[in-house]
Amino acid sequence: MSAFMQQIINGLSIGSVYALMAVGYSLVYSIMNFSNFAHGGVIMLGSYFGFFLLTLYELPFVPAFALAAIGAGALALVIERIAYRPLRKRSAPFLYFIISAMGASIFLENIVIATIGPTFKTYPRILSPQPFTFGSLSIGRLDMMMFIISGISLTLLVYIIEKTKIGMAIRATAYNMRASALMGVNTDKIIFIVFGLGGFLGGIAGVLFGMKYTVYPQIGFITIKSFIAAVFGGLGSLQGAVIGSVLLGIIETLTSGYLSSQYRDLIAFALLIFILIVRPMGLMGKMTEDKA
Template structure:
């Protein structure tokens, strides 16, 4: 029994760490612009494909493919902000318009991939690491699971350093508190928004490639961000520590449910958790109270 419990803990931490990379992208955008960027799933999907084709078509080393995936997603996130969100922001459009535009952008990216030569085919990453697990006693630690956890942990620590210890991080924190106030204090809000989309896009690319390596790549892979959105709501939209904590908890809950009950109940529990949080504590575990929340 204890061995099964430890195995599920390891599995939960690995998948929860990738959820965290995705959820942080939601929280970064929400903390500044106060809306949920549902197009984030499309950015993750593109990142997964960039990593796949970098390894199979370009045949570059794993590290180079990882960098290409991150930077490709970062560029896409910035382009989307400039084309989709900035015109709405300049017109002071209602937050509902941002959400509708985000959903449209996500569907657009998904269908562009399906209509392209890539098509709707499921694709598996080539073997980069040995499939033989690392044995910790009688508990198996997959090499990809370890990679997912380590890369996610390092990426999130770098992000925390940027937010807490740098000048641009100070600007991000000031803007998240009050856009109007930070503008009056001389903060370039356009630059701050550019930076958060870059950071969110970079993390989305990493998450997309890690998730694609763990499972498969297909145009609807971005739907997994539903789980990261649940994690962000659970931890508190707008809170980076909350997004990480919520993601890890969701990963652990899912693996425990799969291990002790059935994988069929995994999504049921996840969405039930979302409803419960919205009813009992809409701001999440560590979220901030805002007038507009969507």
């Protein structure tokens, strides 16, 4: 039983980071009606920002962490203005947005390979490797930090969405962009804010993931897991993205613990296929049309 609980704890840790990544997908999808695959590049560069701020500039962890998240948010805004805004102004089909997102993702990955290099980089040790112990259970200090920071970030996001005027405008725009614009909502500003929030959370996730594992140009591939989690929970639903991420993290750790780590990705993609066949809208999503 203790081994099972240990796997659950590990799953909650990685699932919380998946949740930070997944809400970025869900935020953009709820407004723009397409899956922002360039989000992986934002997370990857957020991880690099944190690494270089800690090693090259030797900043303390807290300002380095904050600047990396802000830098990722700024990058997301630049991508929105360059890759997506011109398409929105021309009312381009959703397929064009997906192609543009894929192009931006490939561009970011390759420019990192060309400038920084393809080698793996390891974050300096920030916390003591000595875990917290609770009877037969142990929780790594980094895992605890990942869970706490993710929880605080997601709680603040929910507060912004549910309790502020900006959040009300985001919810209205997500429900019907045209009607919101007719009611006086600056939808262009709302899209700008949504991309900034998604990029900021993606930067946090990138730093935490880089600290847990390593930093490399293809780290954006891991965001496919967060996309799976977002689809599992329901694209466009923040609650669904969080629940789907946590469940995916637990499923992966249980698979690694009781079967083999080689089956972890297999199970994740099999879950995606199963959800798309049985319940395409996800656990908490709503069936909509013309979304990709």
